[in-house]
Amino acid sequence: MPDETSPARPDGEGLLLLVNSRAGEAVVRADPLPEIRARLPRARVRELGPDDDLDDVVAEAMAGGDPPRVLGVLGGDGSVSRMAHLARAHDVPLFVVPGGTFNHFARSAGLDDVDAALAAFAAGRLREVTVAELSIDDGDPITVLNAVSLGNYPQFLAERTERASLGKWLGGVGAIFSALREGRPVRVSRDGRTATIWSAFVGVGRNDPQRHAMMQRVTLDDPVLDVRLHHARGSRVRAMASLAFGRRTLQVLRALRVMPPASEFEREVTDSWRVRVQPGAAPAVYVHDGELEQASPSGFVLAVRAVPAGLRVYAP
Template structure:
């Protein structure tokens, strides 16, 4: 420790020997602006104004600051008391008017600065290059103004890096690129849209923005349909295709995931390729497939390139008969539909997916009633049941991505209700990301699932759309059932 102290003192003297410049006042102002993380919260607010990786970087940065500040100020300073440098070690014009009185080790300012920058780098590396000089200036300002030793700053920086990486435990980084599939497809190129039937839902996406005009300009020879009030979308498109056999070579859709699921069902039934035109609010399916912009749709249709992917279907048997529904993303029973709706409302208010999902889960479980059912003939008591089209990641709560589109499997997840304190244990496992070892949570990958309710009827939700009441639900994966345009 004596060697460390001598090393610190030598570096402080070197800093103190620097000639007086206007930078001295700038560093004093900068170090004050970073008190309690105010500087970084302001930067985060600015970054959050733009959707995408910029907003994710801001939110991850704020989360990293919370970890770093707690670790440095509440833990480190209490366990490692250390005197701050004497005021007379630096020139008077550099000294802060109000010097901090807490332990010098570690530097909370440095911990927050490095935590924020490292977290930003995880989501948006180029943006971190712009933020890093500001973080370095904040860290050095603590030595320049004489309130920290250099090793305090180094320790704070190490805590900041660790805090940023800790956020990945609760909020994993999204994988780059679309879902994989081993089945390429040669599809008919439709440059100007001849032979293309497009369903446009003006109510999807941003309110007041109707993409019909843009689509008509991109594909002038395409036939454009709009949803008819009171008519099921699947019935509407099926009727249109049946009335003109051979006229259409592909069907397109501009809308949210619910609209996409309906049109995908028609495309699969008529064995026509699907053109995705992202125009919804969240566009989960388009993001998984790898068609996130209209430009990508245009290029794929012109080139006639595409892939084959799996669909999933559920056969619903109730008191009024049997119906069948396709789904491209997920289906669910129990409290899950309500949880998804609440989570998406929070996401629309700029909450990140994982925190929004956690809050929605807690609120839903408080009001949920357990469901008695049979899963493939075995009796269970569950709070909610989730069925995904394909295998999702991560395997714990709040699946966020689909690495592969052609697994031929369903992702089945449910929460047991037959164990003591099952809801509290599930929430605890979610918050600590230990669901994989929790007895109340189960996850299986399987090609089919038969569900029979033992106490009445319930509605199944598919791709965010609530379906009919049923007592038996037969879920099946349909390998390579859908061809879709993709570059």
Template sequence: MFSRVRRTVQQFNAADHDFVLRSASWPRSTADPALRGITHLADHSKLWLGVAAVLATKRGRWRRAALRGASAIAFASAVTNGIGKPLLPRRRPAANLLPAHRRLSTPPSSSSFPSGHAASAAAFTTAVWMEAPELGVALLPLAGAVAYSRVHTGVHWPTDVLFGGAIGTAVAAATSRWWPVRPSTPSLARTSERTVALEGGDGLVLLVNPSSGDPGQDPSDELAELLPGAELVHPEPETDLKEQLHAHLDTCGNVKVLGVAGGDGSVAAAAAVAVERGLPLLVVPSGTLNHFARDLGVPSTEEAVEALREGSAVNVDLGTVHVDDLPQQWFVNTASLGGYPDMVRLREKWTHRWGKWPAGAAALVRVLASAEPIPVRINGIERKIWLFFAGGNGYQPKGLAPTWRPRLDTGVLDVRYIRADLPFSRTRFVAGALTGALFHNRAYVQEERDRVRVEVLGAPVALARDGEVSLKGNVFDFAARDGALHVYRPE
């Protein structure tokens, strides 16, 4: 076996020397200084981090691609420099193998195997391709140029580059274990058989929340132009949105459709009113993250208006929660108890800087570090927990950061909580999250139920609905409401 390995290594070495000598015989050209420049630009991943900074300026897939790419570079560098080079040292090509005009003035002195530049190039390009394939394809020639430049300038053998590229590709692909790629298709839902089609907005009452989304970007003028017949309503200071909408609708005449342009908090209030009034809901995504609109498949104002004109709609599930003896509360995405509201607050605060998944991980660590265990009774079973999460329909991924829903019509709640009644429960949970093995972790509970009752056996705790902290209480009855909301979305 060892002799076979030795012969294989010798064959690789021979092929490496042959390729370098052939490359050295190529005539001098303008590619020589260009390749020297690009290899310097890629030092310490400056090139790729610069591309990531540009991509991060645009929301959605481009920003996710930038964050996944930067994360993949960090892990690929750790593998190549922390594991590969120390364990498999190899001398770099001799300087005299290549003409002087192609050599670097200050060649690196670390192990030649594997190529860190190639690993970073492959990691970043693969990670970007996972989120935005068209961008990954566009970056492929640049990644190939960086990888070849290491051979052209005489600081790596070809097999160093090949193995470095393989490491980078594998590391980027492995990020999906902790951070699954969000599908580009909308969530499945039941097609509606009863839909009101409005051409110019006559019969539409549209709640517009200018404080949602980016500061200074009020969508009122655009909506008034697209839907001239609609009646636009703005939130009143210090007034509950749901109560304001009910009061306004009581004074209106022939209202056929209720609409909302805002974030998930505004959408939840409008959805509750729409269900209670038996009206179809138009959702215009103008918030910061627009979770519900993204799951629904309404990515823009234009597509929302087009769905209204076509009369295209679906029926989706909502969640409800009774807090103590108070009236029923609705939520379109999630509801949570304990440290989860604090985690949501920190995650939303940091998302613009780091992206949702890294911000969520950092917020979770911060909350778990300072949280106090909450004694509860969940469906009659006494526990101590750190936090509790209930999502409408099943969320993906099933581990650390629930992000999207494949379906909006399952009729169940996605229930998750972290136990605090086990030895080293926080450490066990964090270890499971980092290794992608939460399903085998007793500190983490995830199940799907149509209803769940949580009784807090201590001081009242806060309830967060759709990312906004609302009521405090001791008894929380969560339930899934099958097909409760009639909402527009493009065909």
């Protein structure tokens, strides 16, 4: 629900806005900073350099004599997710300005562009949203805004990262061909049951039942996790086809009859989900909000839980 009181002024006083200029390199758009500075003249706006660490910059600001009352970020989903974690840690609201390639969380929140984000901030419109917390081997929890994934999607991102010098598009094409040749299923165990899967997606809130790859959440306040497993009963081609998340792409793949049948999928809606990922031929990697992470090749425990009203964010 909207909160009538905003801890920052409409002119930006009380706001620290960090800018990840490296986000969204594949998107051609005008520089939004002049408009942001003009409409938020009292905000502290800082562009992150290649050696700047977002956590350190926020910690330094919070330890100062006039700590920010709102943390803001201009960047992609990875930067937004990390800033959300810091906003929760310091118990302040989050201000999101979309600045990445896909901006999945920003779009779910109705922040389709810079103008929408600035308008929500100026109106002081705060909403409480559900988040998830991810932990590996019972370590410190990480805030998740959209989804966690195991299997094919992390493997695809790992292959694309190795081809980063080619750019996102060419690197992605190369990663797809590599996954079609060498993709490996993952074995997971839960509650005494072991399964071999091509992929798992754990989305924040209930998502479209027709999709398997849940990159963007549908609602902000649904206090559950939507878990999708793709059991490894079909080919790698089907496994890669299941990663499609655009409506038109899904329609084309269904028309070509390369989408996996419903019998290969399993869905669970729950408030928490915990599995042990078994060691095997598949790389020990996972993804949260588009961020690729490495885990122990000897196996690891991945746990996710929903946190209702876990974050306050400016949104229409």
